[in-house]
Amino acid sequence: MATRPPVGLPRLSRRSRILLIVGAVVLVGLITGSRLLGTYVNWLWFGEVGFRSVYGTVLATRFGLFFAVGLLVGGLVAINLILAYRSRPVFVPVSGPDDPVARYRAVVSKRMKLFAIGLPVLVGLIAGTSAQGDWREVQLFFNATSFGVNDPEFGHDIGFYAFQLPFYTWVLGWLFVATAVAFVAAVVAHYLFGGIRLAGRGGQLSGPARTHLAIVAGVFILLKAVAYFFDRYMLLFSDRNDKFDGASYTDLNAVLPAKLILLFIAVFCAIAFFTGAVLRNLQLPAIATVLLVLSSILVGAAWPAVLEQFSVRPNAIEKEAEPIGRNIEATRQAFGLTADKVESKPYAGKQNVSLDELKNDQATVGNVRLLDPAVISKTFTQFQQLRPFYAFPEKLDVDRYTKDKQLQDYIVAVRELHTAGIPQGQRDWINQHLIYTHGNGMVFAEASKVNSPADEGGNGGYPVFEVAQVGQDGKVQPGPFGVEQPRTYFGELGSPADYAIVGGRGEGAPGEYDTDGSSYTYGGKGGVRIGGLFNKMVFAAAYGERNILFNSAIGDDSRIIFNRHPRDRVEAVAPWLTVDGDPYPAVVDGRITWIVDGYTTLDNYPYARRTALGDATNDSLPGVAQQPNREISYIRNSVKATVDAYDGTVTLYEMDTQDPVLKAWMGVFPGTVKANSEMSQSLKEHLRYPEDLFKVQREMLSEYHVDNPRDFYSGVSFWDVPSDPTIDNATTVEAQQQGVQQQRDRQPPFYVLAGDPTGDANKVSFQLTSALVRLNREFMASYVTVRSDPDNYGKMSVLTLNNEVKGPQQIQTTFLTNGEVSGELNLLAQRQTKVVYGNLLTLPVGGGLLYVEPIYIERASQNTQFPQLFKVLVSFGDKVGYAPTLAEAMEEVLSGSSSQVPQTDPNGQPPTSTPSTTPTAPNDGQGGTELQQAVRDIQAALARVKAAQSSGDFAELGNAYKALDDATKRFNTAAGAPTTTPTTTSASPPPTG
Numbered sequence: 001m002a003t004r005p006p007v008g009l010p011r012l013s014r015r016s017r018i019l020l021i022v023g024a025v026v027l028v029g030l031i032t033g034s035r036l037l038g039t040y041v042n043w044l045w046f047g048e049v050g051f052r053s054v055y056g057t058v059l060a061t062r063f064g065l066f067f068a069v070g071l072l073v074g075g076l077v078a079i080n081l082i083l084a085y086r087s088r089p090v091f092v093p094v095s096g097p098d099d100p101v102a103r104y105r106a107v108v109s110k111r112m113k114l115f116a117i118g119l120p121v122l123v124g125l126i127a128g129t130s131a132q133g134d135w136r137e138v139q140l141f142f143n144a145t146s147f148g149v150n151d152p153e154f155g156h157d158i159g160f161y162a163f164q165l166p167f168y169t170w171v172l173g174w175l176f177v178a179t180a181v182a183f184v185a186a187v188v189a190h191y192l193f194g195g196i197r198l199a200g201r202g203g204q205l206s207g208p209a210r211t212h213l214a215i216v217a218g219v220f221i222l223l224k225a226v227a228y229f230f231d232r233y234m235l236l237f238s239d240r241n242d243k244f245d246g247a248s249y250t251d252l253n254a255v256l257p258a259k260l261i262l263l264f265i266a267v268f269c270a271i272a273f274f275t276g277a278v279l280r281n282l283q284l285p286a287i288a289t290v291l292l293v294l295s296s297i298l299v300g301a302a303w304p305a306v307l308e309q310f311s312v313r314p315n316a317i318e319k320e321a322e323p324i325g326r327n328i329e330a331t332r333q334a335f336g337l338t339a340d341k342v343e344s345k346p347y348a349g350k351q352n353v354s355l356d357e358l359k360n361d362q363a364t365v366g367n368v369r370l371l372d373p374a375v376i377s378k379t380f381t382q383f384q385q386l387r388p389f390y391a392f393p394e395k396l397d398v399d400r401y402t403k404d405k406q407l408q409d410y411i412v413a414v415r416e417l418h419t420a421g422i423p424q425g426q427r428d429w430i431n432q433h434l435i436y437t438h439g440n441g442m443v444f445a446e447a448s449k450v451n452s453p454a455d456e457g458g459n460g461g462y463p464v465f466e467v468a469q470v471g472q473d474g475k476v477q478p479g480p481f482g483v484e485q486p487r488t489y490f491g492e493l494g495s496p497a498d499y500a501i502v503g504g505r506g507e508g509a510p511g512e513y514d515t516d517g518s519s520y521t522y523g524g525k526g527g528v529r530i531g532g533l534f535n536k537m538v539f540a541a542a543y544g545e546r547n548i549l550f551n552s553a554i555g556d557d558s559r560i561i562f563n564r565h566p567r568d569r570v571e572a573v574a575p576w577l578t579v580d581g582d583p584y585p586a587v588v589d590g591r592i593t594w595i596v597d598g599y600t601t602l603d604n605y606p607y608a609r610r611t612a613l614g615d616a617t618n619d620s621l622p623g624v625a626q627q628p629n630r631e632i633s634y635i636r637n638s639v640k641a642t643v644d645a646y647d648g649t650v651t652l653y654e655m656d657t658q659d660p661v662l663k664a665w666m667g668v669f670p671g672t673v674k675a676n677s678e679m680s681q682s683l684k685e686h687l688r689y690p691e692d693l694f695k696v697q698r699e700m701l702s703e704y705h706v707d708n709p710r711d712f713y714s715g716v717s718f719w720d721v722p723s724d725p726t727i728d729n730a731t732t733v734e735a736q737q738q739g740v741q742q743q744r745d746r747q748p749p750f751y752v753l754a755g756d757p758t759g760d761a762n763k764v765s766f767q768l769t770s771a772l773v774r775l776n777r778e779f780m781a782s783y784v785t786v787r788s789d790p791d792n793y794g795k796m797s798v799l800t801l802n803n804e805v806k807g808p809q810q811i812q813t814t815f816l817t818n819g820e821v822s823g824e825l826n827l828l829a830q831r832q833t834k835v836v837y838g839n840l841l842t843l844p845v846g847g848g849l850l851y852v853e854p855i856y857i858e859r860a861s862q863n864t865q866f867p868q869l870f871k872v873l874v875s876f877g878d879k880v881g882y883a884p885t886l887a888e889a890m891e892e893v894l895s896g897s898s899s900q901v902p903q904t905d906p907n908g909q910p911p912t913s914t915p916s917t918t919p920t921a922p923n924d925g926q927g928g929t930e931l932q933q934a935v936r937d938i939q940a941a942l943a944r945v946k947a948a949q950s951s952g953d954f955a956e957l958g959n960a961y962k963a964l965d966d967a968t969k970r971f972n973t974a975a976g977a978p979t980t981t982p983t984t985t986s987a988s989p990p991p992t993g
Contacts, residue, residue, distance in 0.1 A: 041542050044528045044535070045563060049650050051573040054669050058575065061135040069131035069174055074124020076182040080216065081116050084189030087208030123181060127174070134170055136576065141167035143667035145660045149333065151236060151606040152326050153247060159660060161606050162634075165233055172230065175223055183216045211277045214285060218273030221292070225266035232259045236606035237633075240308075241320065243713060244327040245633070246607030249312050249319040254304035265295050317713050323607075324709035330607035334634040335700045337796075343758055344705070347783065347799035351877030353846035355894065361845045363755035363764045368886055369447040370854050370869060371411045371463055372838035373398055374622055376445075378866040380413055384443045384465055389436050391418035393492050395623030397584035398447060398751040399686055400766045401481055407764050409447040409753040411463065414585045414592060414645065415439050416491035419498055429547050437500040437512045437522070437561075439488040441469025442585060442592050444480060447753075453884035454870045458859055461868035468587070474518030484590035487514075488645040489526060491594075492583065494564035499543065504531060504557025524647035527559030566594035566643040567625060573650050574598060574672070576665045577639060580693075581617065581625035586686035591644055593683075597690035598639035598652070600661040601632040608633040609700065616699045617692045620724040620745035627692060637693050638662035639673060642683065653679045684790040689768045694749050697796075698770050698784055705782075705798065718775040719782060721746045725812030726837035726853065747771070747808060750839055757785060757844045758797040765789045771842040773807040780805040783844055799844055806875075808840050811851045815873050818880050824871075825855075832860040836867050851875040852886065930974040937967035 039059075046055040144163035150156060190196045195209030235256060241248045247256070272288035312319045332338050358365060373396035380392045396413045416439040419432050445463035454461030468479025469486050476486060489500065502512060502522035511519030530539055531554065539560055540548040548554070563569055566583045580597035587593070603610065614629030638656040643649070652673045656662060666673050702719035706712045724747040749770040755761035769785040786796040806814065815821055825835050838854035852874055856867035874881035874889040881889030944960035 037538065037542055040538060046573070048526070048528050049569065049573055049648065051650070051672060054573055054575070054672060057139075057669060058135060061139055062132040065135060065138060066128035066132040068128075070124035070128030072174065073127035073178040073181060074120040074122075076178045077123050077185045078116060078120035080182040080186040080212075081119065081189050083212055084186050084195065084209070085112065085116070085193060087206075087212060088190075088193035088195055089206055119185075123185075127177065127181075131174065137166045137170050139668045140664050143664045145663045145667070147660045152329075153236060153252070153606075154233065156233075158606065161233065161236070161604050162602050162661065163664060165230065166604065169230055169234075172223065172227055176220070176227075179216065179220045179223060183213070183220065186212055186216055207280050210280050210282060214273050214277035214282065217285070218270045218277065221266055221273060221289075222270040225263050225270060228259050228263035228266060232256055235259075237604055237610075239610075241323075243715075244320070244324050245609045246323055246327045246330065248323050250304050250308045252323070254307045255300075258299045258303060261299050262292070262295055265292050317710055320713060321709040324712050326607045327609065328704055328707070328709070328712060330605065331609045331700060331704045334602075334605040334608035335697055335704075336636065337697060337701060337704060341794065342701075342796045342798060344798040344800060345758055347757075347801050347844065348847040349780070349801040349803050349805040350846065350848035351805075353848055353876055353894065357846035358894070361755055361761050363762050364752075364843050364845055365850075365890075367409065367448055367753040367764060368843070368852050369398070369409060369750075369752055369841065370450065370838075370852075370872065370886060371445060371447045372854060372856075373411050375836055375838055375856055375867050376411065376463065377413070377623075379462060379868065380443060380445075380465075382864060382866040383462065384415060384467065386415065386440070388421040388423065389418060390415050390439060391421060391493055392416070392443075393623055395582075395621065397582070399584060399586055399688070400753060401444070401587075402685075403480060407753065407766070409751070409766065411445045411447050412585060413443050414488050414491055415441045415443060415469070416488060416493045417498075418493050429545065430551075430553070433499060434501050434551075434553055435513050437489065437502050438520075439491060440514075441467055441477075441486040441488075442479070442483060442587065443467050448886075450869050454857070454868050458868070461856075461870060468592075470514055470518075472515050472517055474515055474520075481587045482590050483587055483592060485646045486592065487520065488592055489522070489524070489561055490564045490566060490569070490643055490645050490648045492565060492567075496563075497543075498564060499560055499562040500527075500564075501530065501548070501554055501558055501560050502527060503559050504555035505553055522559070526644075526647035526649070527561040529557070530554060530560045531556035531558050561648065564648070566596050569643055569648065569650050570596045570598060570641040570652075574639065574641070574652060574669075576600070576668070577641075578613070578627070578635075579641075580690045581627060582691055583643075584688065585645065586683075588642065588686060589680055589682045591646065594643040594645060595683075595686065595688070596641040596643065597637055597688075597693070598641050599690075599693060600634075600636050600638045600659055600665065602634035602661060603631050605634040609704070611696065611699060613692075613696070617695045618745070619695065619721075619748040620727040621748040624691075632696075634661070635693060635696055636661065637690050640679070640683075640687060653683075681790075687788060687790070687793065688751065688766070689786045689788045689794060691749060691768065694768050694770070694786060698749070698772065701784060701798070702772055702775075705800075715775065719772040720775045722771055722773045722778070722808045723747065724840075725809045726840050747840070750841055752841060752843070754785075754843060756787070756797070757783070757799055765792065769842070771808055773809075778807045778809045780807045780842075780849065783842060783849070805849055808842065808851070811875050812837075812840060812853075814875060814878075814880060815853065815882075818882065821873065821880070821882050828857060834858040834860065834865070835870075838869075845876070848876055931971065934967055934971035934974055938964065938971060941967050 042055060043052070046052040140163045144159050147158035147162070149158050151158065151161065187196065190206070190209040190212070191198075195206040195212075197204040235247045235251045237245070238247050238251045238255075239245055240251055269285070269288035269292045273285040276282050276285040374394075377392050377394055377396055380396065385391065392413045392415065396411050398409055399412050400407055400409045402408075417436060419427075419436060422431055422436060444466045449464050450460065451462050451464050452460035466480045467477070468481070468483035469477050471477045476484070478484065479486075489502070503524075505511065505521060511521055514520035528535070530536060530548070536549050536554070540546055548560075563572065567579050567581075570577065571579050577598035578601050580599070583594045583596045585592055585594055588595075601613070610631045610633045612629045613627045613632050617627045636656045636659045638654070638659040638661065640653045640655045642651045642653070654662065654666075654673050654676045657676055662673070698721060702721065703712070703715075705719070706717050711717050724745055727745060747770070749768050751766065751768055753764055753766055754769075756763055756765050766788045767785045768788065769783070771780060772782045772784060773779060774781045780801050782801060783799040784796065786794060816825070828835055834857065836856040836858060838856055840851060840853040843850045843852065852872065854869055855871045855873060857870040858865040858867050871882055871884055872886045872889045874886070874893050876893050879893045881892035883889040883892060941960055941964035944963060
């Protein structure tokens with residue numbers, strides 16, 4: 001009986017084919033249309049900021065990788081499909097009329113070109129799309145630089161591991177993918193065309209199919225041999241031992257030899273496959289494959305495991321000493337903690353201090369910061385918001401300025417536009433995007449000053465504000481530091497949807513809101529021109545807003561300002577940078593300028609510790625962007641970026657001139673990073689050592705300050721970042737007294753203006769500081785500070801303490817278990833007054849540690865709650881001071897000292913003092929000369945006290961009080977009276993505004 005030939009798949013009707021084609025075109029249009037639109041918008045934006053070469057380079061590299069990898073993978077699939085088709089058997093038996101394979105074979109045979117081209121193109125598109133995201137690895141390979149440091153095992157420059165090895169492994173990975181996909185395609189094709197048959201006992205494999213598949217499998221195993229070669233270098237990033245990173249004893253003495261053995265076995269196995277292909281016999285390849293699998297198990301896994309369990313672990317300290325030493329050295333190099341960058345010295349940690357010792361640290365004591373930038377944002381809003389559509393960030397910033405020839409630290413904030421604050425009834429498209437377009441000014445408050453002590457009436461305890469802004473008359477008020485243009489179009493409060501259309505108004509169009517009595521038309525160079533019809537159509541589509549197309553207020557010279565956050569702008573123009581989470585504003589050359597720190601990072605520095613960036617930089621500080629939680633093993637603050645708050649100009653400056661990673665990226669994007677020498681002096685005076693870098697470094701320093709591998713392995717000398725004892729405002733005083741423990745975030749580092757702890761203590765410098773405690777304990781272990789002054793930028797100092805000095809958590813407990821403190825705070829809580837604990841500062845003073853914590857209150861009776869400075873807590877040793885002013889609190893702490901501490905006013909300066917009684921010399925002729933001289937000395941000493949109080953010179957003030965004390969004793973001795981010192985009464989100055 002004749003067998004009916006197999007039929008193909010049913011044909012689609014003409015209408016169905018048309019609908020299918022139309023649907024495919026629409027789908028492709030939806031996918032590619034939005035991408036093309038976004039590409040064009042980005043092209044315009046990068047041209048506006050002057051970094052179009054960056055966008056062009058990235059696009060060109062992505063397209064190159066897309067086509068290269070797509071062609072590689074898709075081409076290999078096509079070649080193997082064609083080979084399988086051409087080597088198909090002439091006659092393929094059919095099992096019956098309903099044989100499904102025969103039906104598919106018939107369809108494919110009729111449309112061979114479609115399948116031979118369409119399937120590889122589809123696979124190539126998928127592969128190319130996946131590969132184009134790896135443009136960084138490719139560009140770094142072609143622009144590699146030398147580190148000048150070799151790894152301790154193979155002797156290769158670190159640049160090999162940073163730039164070349166990632167590229168080699170990337171290429172190898174795609175070769176694996178291409179070979180594997182080609183093998184699968186060949187198997188399917190041979191099965192479809194009859195080269196592989198599953199019918200019968202054990203199935204059948206034609207000779208051509210056997211040869212073809214054996215060659216492809218041999219290529220795959222040969223690639224595996226190459227992978228074994230590069231795996232040797234990957235051992236330097238091993239995490240086998242949980243105490244350190246890098247190649248361990250087992251890796252070096254078992255895994256490394258195993259990789260070489262497996263390499264040779266893999267080469268032998270590949271040759272066996274090629275030989276089997278020639279002989280058309282798969283017995284030899286099968287034997288070689290079994291050998292490779294068994295070798296991988298015995299040599300690659302079992303041998304290292306046995307060595308680890310029975311040799312290394314029983315003698316871990318001795319066996320791992322050399323790898324740990326390498327890990328310590330590499331980590332210090334990778335994180336910038338080498339001896340030339342970090343100065344370490346022991347610190348006494350004294351428990352008592354006198355005024356004579358304190359006066360040597362006047363640069364620190366006279367500049368203690370009382371305003372917490374993470375607390376007082378609502379206070380800034382209450383007094384300086386002006387209008388509901390202005391706002392301040394949740395966390396303000398600390399910077400320093402020179403005023404009256406004195407360096408002062410300030411809390412600073414830009415009064416930014418916040419469109420969410422526009423009243424609901426006025427929140428239409430015109431108001432949001434054409435009228436309310438910019439912020440107004442910058443607010444400064446001296447960090448160590450308030451207007452007056454807080455009182456029962458809710459007065460006092462507020463910052464003394466100074467402002468640069470546009471006044472109600474429309475004129476610029478430059479403020480204390482000469483701001484020339486206070487209008488701000490770029491800031492931290494903007495969102496991607498907050499675009500503004502400015503400048504070039506059409507006839508009769510309303511102007512931008514400037515003040516209640518004046519309008520403004522933008523005259524800067526920021527923004528993309530939108531006046532033409534085509535660009536209007538593009539942005540109308542991009543934002544889904546037809547008003548852009550039809551609004552008559554948009555003139556020929558109008559510009560659209562978008563991408564307004566400083567951090568976003570820097571990330572866009574420098575996609576190779578990791579950007580710090582806390583940009584800050586500064587007045588630079590008369591312009592309000594956002595300063596953004598940029599980091600170059602690696603995740604493959606040999607032997608260096610890897611850390612999760614997000615975890616390392618996470619702490620209790622609110623209002624900052626969180627870093628992605630990706631692992632890094634190298635970091636440098638290589639770039640300082642600035643963003644002009646008025647026109648959005650982005651400028652990148654080279655900061656670390658020795659960073660090889662930065663040099664490589666400057667090769668990728670030439671001309672985009674300016675030399676350090678082009679940075680103005682005004683900008684240098686406002687550079688801060690970045691917080692995220694410091695957080696990573698202090699985490700590394702907590703372990704890698706240890707020099708001895710034995711001590712490192714035991715971990716007995718490790719430190720830790722203390723938890724922040726001030727953030728849990730909901731915890732009651734009673735709960736803390738009872739020792740209730742709650743999970744808290746780590747304490748953030750703090751910017752302070754203080755004396756150099758390892759240099760001239762009387763020279764004021766702007767520093768970023770952190771306390772570190774002993775691991776799993778709360779006693780202080782060290783105090784870390786790094787300077788930001790132009791002449792000593794990046795100089796890190798570590799003061800190590802060996803005695804048991806209380807750490808921040810213990811000090812907070814001491815504060816809150818003090819009877820006076822807990823009693824008053826509980827009384828405030830009963831009155832429904834919220835108590836807010838400010839930052840607990842740790843300051844090295846007089847050979848010991850001075851702790852200062854401002855206490856703020858928010859009165860529940862007020863409609864709008866905002867913090868005011870209520871009291872100041874001070875601790876030195878076991879003594880606690882608690883008073884409305886810092887000086888009074890310090891006097892309580894030092895009241896047992898031989899010298900008295902003078903009071904200071906709330907502004908941080910000693911108040912005017914007058915003696916309650918002035919001794920006069922008796923005119924009895926007996927000892928009159930001595931008495932008269934003593935009176936003159938007292939008067940002279942009082943004059944010195946007044947002068948020192950006016951100048952704020954603590955050293956001179958201490959000397960003046962000592963002279964006053966000596967003169968009073970001489971007076972009393974000559975007069976035959978008890979030895980006392982004249983008392984003083986404070987005359988507080990009026991509040992300043």
